[in-house]
Amino acid sequence: MRRSPNILWFFLIALTLIIGWGLGPDFYDALRSRTWTTVPCRILRSHVFEEPSNYGMRYVLRVEYAYPFAGRDYRSTRFGTGQNQDTMDVARAGQAAVRFAEGKEAVCFVNPQYPSEAVLERGNLWGGLFLLGPLLIIGLMGQEQIFAWFGKRRRNRRAVLSPPISELNDALGIDGRYVLFGVMGLVMGTLLLGMSVARPLSDWRRTRSWMEADATILHSELISRSGIHGPEYSLEVVFEYEVNGKRYRSDKAGLGFSIEAPVADMSDWVAAHPAGARMRCFVNPQDPTEAVLDRHLRLEWISPALGLLMMGFGLFLFAGFRRTWRLRKQLAGDVLAAYWQGKVREGTATFRVFPPVWVPALGCLAAALICAPPGIWSLSKFVRALSHGQTDLINLLYGIFALAGVGYFICLGWKYLVQVFKPRPILEVTPAALQVGRPFEVHWNFSGRAPRGWMRLWLDGVEEARVRRLIHAHYGSISEEKTERFTFKSILLAEVQADPARAGRADGRVPAETMHSFKGVKGGVTWQIRIEFGDRKTEKLEHKFPITVTPDRR
Amino acid sequence: MNTVSLKLDHSQRNYCPGDKLAGAVTWENEEPRRVEIRLFWFTVGIAPRQIGLVEKMVIDRPRFQNSSNFAFRLPPGPYSFMGIRIGLCWAVEVVLLPSKRHATAYFNLGPAGEPVMLISEPLIKQTE
Numbered sequence: 001m002r003r004s005p006n007i008l009w010f011f012l013i014a015l016t017l018i019i020g021w022g023l024g025p026d027f028y029d030a031l032r033s034r035t036w037t038t039v040p041c042r043i044l045r046s047h048v049f050e051e052p053s054n055y056g057m058r059y060v061l062r063v064e065y066a067y068p069f070a071g072r073d074y075r076s077t078r079f080g081t082g083q084n085q086d087t088m089d090v091a092r093a094g095q096a097a098v099r100f101a102e103g104k105e106a107v108c109f110v111n112p113q114y115p116s117e118a119v120l121e122r123g124n125l126w127g128g129l130f131l132l133g134p135l136l137i138i139g140l141m142g143q144e145q146i147f148a149w150f151g152k153r154r155r156n157r158r159a160v161l162s163p164p165i166s167e168l169n170d171a172l173g174i175d176g177r178y179v180l181f182g183v184m185g186l187v188m189g190t191l192l193l194g195m196s197v198a199r200p201l202s203d204w205r206r207t208r209s210w211m212e213a214d215a216t217i218l219h220s221e222l223i224s225r226s227g228i229h230g231p232e233y234s235l236e237v238v239f240e241y242e243v244n245g246k247r248y249r250s251d252k253a254g255l256g257f258s259i260e261a262p263v264a265d266m267s268d269w270v271a272a273h274p275a276g277a278r279m280r281c282f283v284n285p286q287d288p289t290e291a292v293l294d295r296h297l298r299l300e301w302i303s304p305a306l307g308l309l310m311m312g313f314g315l316f317l318f319a320g321f322r323r324t325w326r327l328r329k330q331l332a333g334d335v336l337a338a339y340w341q342g343k344v345r346e347g348t349a350t351f352r353v354f355p356p357v358w359v360p361a362l363g364c365l366a367a368a369l370i371c372a373p374p375g376i377w378s379l380s381k382f383v384r385a386l387s388h389g390q391t392d393l394i395n396l397l398y399g400i401f402a403l404a405g406v407g408y409f410i411c412l413g414w415k416y417l418v419q420v421f422k423p424r425p426i427l428e429v430t431p432a433a434l435q436v437g438r439p440f441e442v443h444w445n446f447s448g449r450a451p452r453g454w455m456r457l458w459l460d461g462v463e464e465a466r467v468r469r470l471i472h473a474h475y476g477s478i479s480e481e482k483t484e485r486f487t488f489k490s491i492l493l494a495e496v497q498a499d500p501a502r503a504g505r506a507d508g509r510v511p512a513e514t515m516h517s518f519k520g521v522k523g524g525v526t527w528q529i530r531i532e533f534g535d536r537k538t539e540k541l542e543h544k545f546p547i548t549v550t551p552d553r554r
Numbered sequence: 555m556n557t558v559s560l561k562l563d564h565s566q567r568n569y570c571p572g573d574k575l576a577g578a579v580t581w582e583n584e585e586p587r588r589v590e591i592r593l594f595w596f597t598v599g600i601a602p603r604q605i606g607l608v609e610k611m612v613i614d615r616p617r618f619q620n621s622s623n624f625a626f627r628l629p630p631g632p633y634s635f636m637g638i639r640i641g642l643c644w645a646v647e648v649v650l651l652p653s654k655r656h657a658t659a660y661f662n663l664g665p666a667g668e669p670v671m672l673i674s675e676p677l678i679k680q681t682e
Contacts, residue, residue, distance in 0.1 A: 164649045164656040166592045171604035332607045340606065340632055436665065463672055465601040465639035486638050488672040515635045515670040523601040523640040525672070551571060551631040552665060 012141070016134035023130055029081040030123025033109055039118070041067035041108040043100050044075070048093045051086065057219070057238070059093035060086040063100055067108050069115040076108070076116070081123040090238055090251045095289040096121070144470070144477050147176055171521040172328040174321050177479070182317030189311025196303035203255045207282055207295040215241040215281035215293065218249070222263075222270045222390075230393045235266040237273070241281050243288040250281070254294040260302045263392040264384035301374040302398045327521060342519050342548045349432035351529070351545035352447075357419040364413030368406045375402030423451050425531045425543055433548040434527070437512035442493060442529060443505050450502040451533040451541075454495075457506055458530040460544075461489035461514060465523035489514060493529075500533065516549045557582050560591075560648045560657040567660070568667030569628055569644075576625040577659065579648040586650035589613040593626045594647070595663075599640040606632075634662040634669035641669075 045064040050057055064077045079085050079096070087093055100106055100120055111117040139146065158168070219238040224231050237253045253269070273279065273293075284290040331339055378399030385392035428443040442457060463486045468479045494506035518525040527549045532542045562577040569575060579591060591611040597604045611624050626646070635642050647658040662669045 164592075164647055164654060165596060165645060165658055166594050166605055166607060166647050166649070168596075168603055169605040170602035171597070173602070333609070336606050336608065337629065461672070463637040463640060465599060467600050467639065484639055486672075488637060512665065513670065515633060515637075515672055516631060518632045518635075518642065520597055520601075520604045520640070522604060523597060523599070525635070525637070525640075551633065553630065 012134060012138050016138070019134055020131060023127060026082045026123055027125070027128040027131060029083075030125055030127065033081045033111075033119060033122040034125075036109040036118075036122075037069070037112050038107050039067045039069055039110045041065045041106055041118075041120075043102055043104045043106055046097060046100050046102045048097045053088075057090075057236075058086040058088055059090055061093055061096045061100070063120065065100070065106070065108060065118075065120065067110065067118060069110050072115070074110075074116055074118065076118040078117075078119050080121045081119050090249045091289060091291075094249055095287070098289055143177065143180060144479055147479075150176065169328070172324055172331070174324055175481075178317050178320065182314045182321070185310045185312075185314025185317065187314075189307045189309070189314055192303050192307030193311060196307060197299060200255045200297060200299060203292075204295065204297040206284075207255065207292055209285075210282040210292075210295070211285050212280050213241045213243055213283045213291070215239045215279055215291070217273050217275055217277045217279070220270050220273050220275055220277075222266055224390070231391050233263045233266060233390065233392075235261070235269065237293070239281060239291075239293060241283060241291055243283055246288070248283075248289055248291065250289070250291040252290075252292045254292065255297060260300045260394050260398075262378075262381035262385065262395055263390045264381050264388065267385065267388050267390060301377070302394065305374070324521075340519050340524075341550060342517050344548055344550055345432035347432055348428050348430045349547065351425075351427040351429070351547075353424045353543055357416050357424070361413045361416035361420070364409040364416065368409035368413065371402045371405040371409065375399050375406060378402065421448070422541060423448050423533065425533075427529060427531065427545055429529065429547060433550050434510050435550050435554075436510050436514060436516050436552045438552065439507060439509045441505060441507050443503070444494075444531065445503045451500055452535040453499075453533070453537060453539065454497055455500040455531070455533040456492065456496075457494040458532075459489075459491040459493055459508055459510070460487050460528050460530050461549075462487050462526050462528065463523075464526060510549055512552075516551045517547075558584075558648060558650055558655050558657045560646065560659050562646070562659050562661065566667075568662045568664070570665065570667050571628055571630040571633075571663065573628050574625055575628055575646065575661070576623070577646065578621060578623045579657070580621040581648075581650055581655070582620060584650060584653065584655065585617065586653065587615060588651040589616055589622065590649045590651065591622070591624045592647045592649065593644075595632060595634075595642055595644050597640055597642055599637070601640050628663055631663075633664045635664075635672055636669055637672035643669075 043063065043065045045062070047062050049060045049062055051060060052058070061079050062077070063079050064075060066073060066075050068074070079100075106120065108118045108120050109122055217237065217239050219236065221236050223234050223236050225234075226232070235253055236251070238249055238251050240247055240249050242248070279293065281291050281293050282295050327339075376399075378395040382392045382396040382399055385395070423446040426445045426447055428445075430441050430443075434440050444457065465484050466481055467484050468481050470477050470479050489511070491508060491511075493508045494504065496504070515525045517527055526546055528544045528546050530542065530544045532540055534540050558579070558581040560577060560579045562575065575593070579589070581589070589612070591613075592607060593609040595606045595608065608629060609626055611626075613622055616622070624646075632642055634644055643660055644663045645658050645660045647656055649656040664670055
């Protein structure tokens with residue numbers, strides 16, 4: 001086995017330490033403050049200060065408050081538990097200034113061990129989730145080793161305890177890897193869809209009842225910074241508005257998920273709304289600190305599409321777990337006999353190429369039509385941004401990705417479309433379910449036209465097994481479950497060397513000493529009638545039709 | 555020492571579909587709450603093992619006995635077989651509960667009493 005590169009592990013451990021160093025103290029303080037005593041207090045002084053920083057303007061609520069504790073009076077100037085007392089969100093700072101306005105009665109949280117230590121706002125514990133980020137990456141990279149360790153432990157336990165063989169139904173166990181990826185798909189899909197669709201929709205519904213007010217743009221700028229994938233852009237806007245004679249500030253330009261907002265649109269907006277410009281804004285009448293300049297609903301396509309894909313992947317895996325769980329409950333006695341034998345039909349079985357080739361061709365066309373508009377939209381946004389001297393990398397990458405999808409579906413659809421003009425076999429097999437050691441007959445026919453070159457008809461017995469194989473990648477090893485097939489028997493039923501007839505008949509017999517169809521959860525034995533033909537000797541078209549072979553029922 | 559044993563009537567252990575599989579189980583120095591005699595097949599090979607429990611004979615609270623006879627009528631399939639990647643074996647197992655002490659006897663089920671061998675033909679391998 002190839003060893004995973006040590007430098008990567010070193011990098012991850014360093015990343016864990018850096019994130020722990022940066023977020024750990026804040027998380028610890030927030031956690032500590034949950035045990036503190038809630039005490040009434042009076043705000044003596046409160047004012048929002050603006051401070052410029054490398055990343056834009058920051059806002060600090062400078063506050064002083066008095067509170068009694070254990071018969072003594074104390075004073076504190078600490079607002080929250082975090083190391084940094086400032087925020088880049090002007091609306092949040094404004095809301096804090098309203099909640100803790102000078103002369104107002106409020107509550108503070110006091111450390112009972114050191115009563116001089118108090119805060120007005122306790123830190124958010126959700127920040128602690130970021131501490132798990134590196135562990136999640138390490139867990140994903142090392143998942144193969146982790147699951148291998150669990151597998152080894154299970155084998156060792158079995159060796160020691162020696163449980164009854166009839167209870168070791170491994171094929172109907174749920175693979176921890178699929179649980180991990182299923183949960184990740186669902187969680188990430190829900191988060192992405194929540195942020196990119198549910199939240200803008202909910203904001204849009206909320207803002208419909210908001211009142212209008214005059215606003216003045218104080219600051220409007222397209223900020224660019226260097227990110228890990230190239231330049232990143234964000235719209236920074238601060239506007240001031242007046243409600244009931246009181247002035248407020250907000251930095252919310254519109255609704256939506258700003259990560260993938262086109263740079264060209266942001267650039268146009270900045271050009272149309274310079275500092276000093278006056279326009280209408282929409283203010284929450286219940287909380288005038290909350291306001292937005294544009295309340296139109298704008299949904300982008302990248303995050304919803306990624307969210308849908310991830311959620312679909314998670315749901316697909318969970319549907320698999322449900323199927324396994326049901327099989328585990330049901331597979332015994334008669335249900336088991338019906339399961340391993342497969343569908344046993346009476347009379348004559350007719351096999352056609354299914355689905356008809358035009359169905360996947362139309363499916364590919366539909367998929368291409370779905371991918372094309374977002375691809376064109378994203379690339380046009382990239383080109384517009386480029387004309388302003390900006391690089392909209394997100395729209396470039398996803399635009400290329402969507403158009404590559406269009407190309408792929410067109411090629412695939414063309415392959416299916418070509419098949420429409422090829423001969424398509426129709427087979428009639430009597431009896432519909434073959435029996436070990438018993439004769440059968442096959443009638444063939446071609447819809448459209450007959451092949452002009454040659455044709456062969458086979459009965460194949462195939463052994464199948466779902467096998468987990470280890471794949472070595474540059475970031476470590478992962479395993480993948482694959483179906484391995486071995487054809488253990490091929491019986492030639494008919495062969496026509498030149499210019500086969502449009503219809504014909506062949507007789508055959510399933511060998512007496514062979515295995516019947518057996519369908520297991522992770523493997524089995526299948527039988528198929530295979531027809532291969534071509535217009536030229538070098539051309540080979542092939543269709544396989546699965547057929548049930550039962551034990552000899554005489 | 556606690557022991558449990560299972561003995562089939564025929565020592566040859568090759569059976570055809572529809573045959574009667576009979577035998578006896580005995581246990582010593584243990585008073586199980588329940589004894590289960592399970593007729594099942596299981597897959598072997600590189601794919602995860604699947605168990606197919608075909609029939610079960612249950613003896614509840616066997617206080618005054620330490621042995622029992624059993625008989626099963628064997629179903630038409632699946633046959634015992636041996637392939638390159640997967641195979642299928644038949645077994646009958648006695649399990650004492652709750653201790654899970656057990657004994658197992660293996661046998662073949664096939665059209666001629668023998669397991670079917672899938673490896674006599676030239677092989678064509680495909681993977682997807």
